[in-house]
Amino acid sequence: MPASNILRLGVKELRSLWRDPMMLFLIVYAFSLSIYVAATGIPETLHKAPLAIVDEDQSQLSARVTSAFYPPYFTPPALVTQSEIDRGMDEGRYTFALDIPPDFQRDLLAGRQPTVQLNVDATRMSQAFIGNGYIQQIVGAEVAEFAQHYRGAAEPPATLAMRVRFNPTLTQSWFGAVMELINNVTMLSIVLTGAALIREREHGTIEHLLVMPVSPLEIMMSKVWAMGLTVLVACGFSLVVLIEGVLRVPIEGSIALFLFGAALHLFATTSIGIFMGTIARSMPQFGLLLMLVLLPLQLLSGGVTPRESMPLFxxxxMQAAPTTHFVRLAQAILYRGAGLEVVWPHFLAIAVIGAVFFTVALGRFRKTIGAMG
Incomplete structure (x- = not known):
């Protein structure tokens, strides 16, 4: 009977989810367009940065420096006067403004060290950080080659042989797609289970369950398996069709092993969703509570910033958070092709953390059901 009750109540949850168009839209968006945008929306390198140049020298060297900036890193440089720099940067038309002073070439050939001024709009953080280094390298290389009267760098006394593992081309979309998938698995599992419980309370169907011969454990288990299965199926479909198929991200390890780890992770996060659903009294309250819980789980799990860069405490x-271990096992399996003999500590940690969260959530759920009864 308990297994039959859990199965039938879970089917009821799936039917209720099917009749909720907003939740269905959220699931489809989270595992399709959201992942695609996260993988392709942020340029991997400097791309079409707007640049203005003030050429006060009008020499062969200044012309050479001006012609060194070209797409796709920069837009064709806009040749402006010095009085137009401030206005252009205030209006946001230029991220960089390079001012080549008068007598620049003559001072260089005379052995003096002329100064070229570079103005940077630091509000465009990613472009400013990367483009600043690009411009310094380009100007330095052109000036050095002009002074040496030939192109090419001197042979260094030692060379560095670099071997990039797991991502040979340093393609950022490979990382962004998988990390967005991991984050959305966490988010959707918490949202769906918490919303399912609040929806029962708002629609009054929780009272119907109270008069049925079912226990709080059966009610909670039905929500956990139904919402967890929904997210797991969407995750597997997105991983195979979108990430592997459309985005061409190479998956090195076993997808089945990853999905098994995702199932354990869903056991923990759906329990968190149930617990939050018992605390919040409405969907707006649940949304506010979700921000307080979800942001630390995602930002401090190691998916955005390496854990080694964080403070020790x-x-x-975060060792007590399931997302920390899920991120580590997902990266090990999908990127590095690790097997169960490598990631089993993370599997065990997620199982233990999930059991603790499930027990706490069940106790809170029983108390809430008892108060309503």
Whole structure:
């Protein structure tokens, strides 16, 4: 009977989800367009940065420096006067403004060290950070070659042989797509289970369950398996069709092993969703509570910033979060092709954390059901 009740109640949850168009839209968006945008929306390198040049020298060297900037890193340089720089940067038309002073070539050939001024709009953070280094390298290389009267760099006394593992081309979309998938698995599992419980309370159907011969454990288990299965199916479909198929991200390890780890992770996160659903009294309250819980789970799990870069006490605290271990096993399996003999500690940690969260959530759920009864 308990297994039959859990199965039938879970089917009821799936039917209720099917009749909720907003939740269906959220699931489809989270595992399709959201992942595609995260993988392709942020340029991997400097791309079409607007540049203005003030050429006060009008020499062969200044012309050579001006012609060194070209797409796709920069837009064709806009030749402006010095009085137009401030206005152009205030209006946001230029990220960089390079001012080549008068007598630049003559001073260089005379052995003096002329100064070229570079103005940077630092509000465009990614372009400013990357483009600043690009411009310094380009100007330095052109000036050095002009002074040496030939192109080419001197042979260094030692060379560095670099071997890039797991992502040979340093393609950012490979990382962004998988990390967005991991984050959306966490988000959707918490949202769906918490919303399912709040929806029962708002629609009054929770009272119907109270008069049925079912226990709080059966009710909670039905929501966990139904919402977890929904997210797991969407995750597997997105991984195979979108990430592997459309985005061409090479998956090195076993997809089945990853999905098994995702199922354990869903056991923990759906329990968190149930617990939050018992605390919040409405969907707006649940949304506010979700921000307080979801942001630390995602930002401090190691998916955005390496855990080694975080303070030690944050690393210790986040060991109790299932997302920390899920990110590590997902990266090990999907990127590095690790097997169960490598990631089993993370599987065990997620299972233990999930059991703790499930027990706490069940106790809170029973108390809430008892108060309503």
């Amino acid at each position: 944050v690393q210790i605290i």
